[in-house]
Amino acid sequence: MRPERTPYLLPPLLLLLLRAAASQYSSDQCSWRGSGLTHEAHARDVEQVYLRCSQGALEWLYPTGALIVNLRPNILSPAAQRLAVCIKPSGESRGANIYLEKAGRLQLLLREEEQPAGQVHCFGIEEGSLFIEATPRQDISRKITAFQYELVNHRPGADPSTAPCQPCSDSEVLLAVCSSDFVARGSIVGVQDEAEQHESVISVSLSRLIRQKSRVFVPAGGRAPHWRGQMRTPLECGVKPGDGDFLFTGAVRFGEAWLGCAPRFKDFLRLYGEALDRGTNPCHIDTA
Known part of the structure; x- marks a missing residue:
């Protein structure tokens, strides 16, 4: 769940300092590493960072001082405006609060004390840039604000920070099969709830791996093709172990699989066959 966000306007003095602050680009435009010691004489300086x-x-x-982090893809298109930005703070991240900034307005995204939990937080790319403001303190030693980020696609109208708990519609299932980072047929072996992380870890056994973005599922050995792995989902989704043959789809975030649409395989075969008859299937997969 996102923290409560209270919008407010940047003070005029801070906006002036922002315009005057020199821009600094990372060497590869993918990652940035810098030090606030360059702001020591002007503690309210705001520096622009561009990551593409x-x-x-x-x-x-x-x-x-503060950073404004502009996260933008290299190619701008109407589809790019539907992207979401996901950030995952490191376990040692401290020293700053993280806001969303748009047109001089700030909305709190993540407080300093919440960052060491390492939970993923997402927002739509159209919501603004990241404004990272150092928390005032006398001793800034041993303070590092750090996170990983990814630009991801998300369903229109859905919260991109979580996998959907509600059942997917037929059209959403068909689209998920075409666009998900992984698509596989299999069963649930077990579910472990992680209350502190507000997540459930689902262990699965896969009889068929149709597609995967990275090696989140690995061969399990044996004569017949077989894979095993884990997927995550928000704790509030209440996933329970049980019998059944499912079609699993979802996204890979920071090297972990997150469950998306997961209809029973027999239900998927029915709706996919109906879409084939109507010529409305968005893509073709081998269901044999």
Whole structure:
């Protein structure tokens, strides 16, 4: 769940300092590493950072002043406006609060004390840039604000920070099969709830791996093709172990699989066959 966000306007003095602050680009435009010690004489300086890759990282040592982090893909298109930005703070991230900034208005995204939990937080790319403001303190030693980021696609109207708990519609299932990072047929072996992370970890056994973005599922050995792995879902979804043959789809976030649409395989075969008859299937897969 996102923290409560209270919007407010940037003070005029801060906006002036922002315009005057020199821009600094990372060497590869994917990741940035800098030090707040350069702001020591002007503690309210605001520095612009531009990151233009689909994934990367930021590490801000000894935070002072503030950063505005502009996360944008290299190719701008109408589809790019539907992207979401997901950030995952490191377990040692401290020293700053993280806001969303748009047209001088700030909305709190993540407080300093919440970052060490390492939970993923997402927002639509159209919601603005990241405004990272150092928390005032006398001793800034051993303070590092750090996170990984990814630009991801998400369903219109859905909260991109979580996998959907509600059952997917037929059209959403068909679209998920075409666009998900992984698509596989299999069964649920077990579910472990992680209350502190507000997540459930689902262990699965796969009889068929149709597609996967990265090696989140690995061969399990034996004569017949077989894979095993884990998927995550929000704890509030209440996933329970049980019998059944499912079609699993979902996204890979920071090297972990997140469950998306997961109809029973027999139900998927029915709706896919109906879409084939109507000529409305968005893509073709081998269901044999």
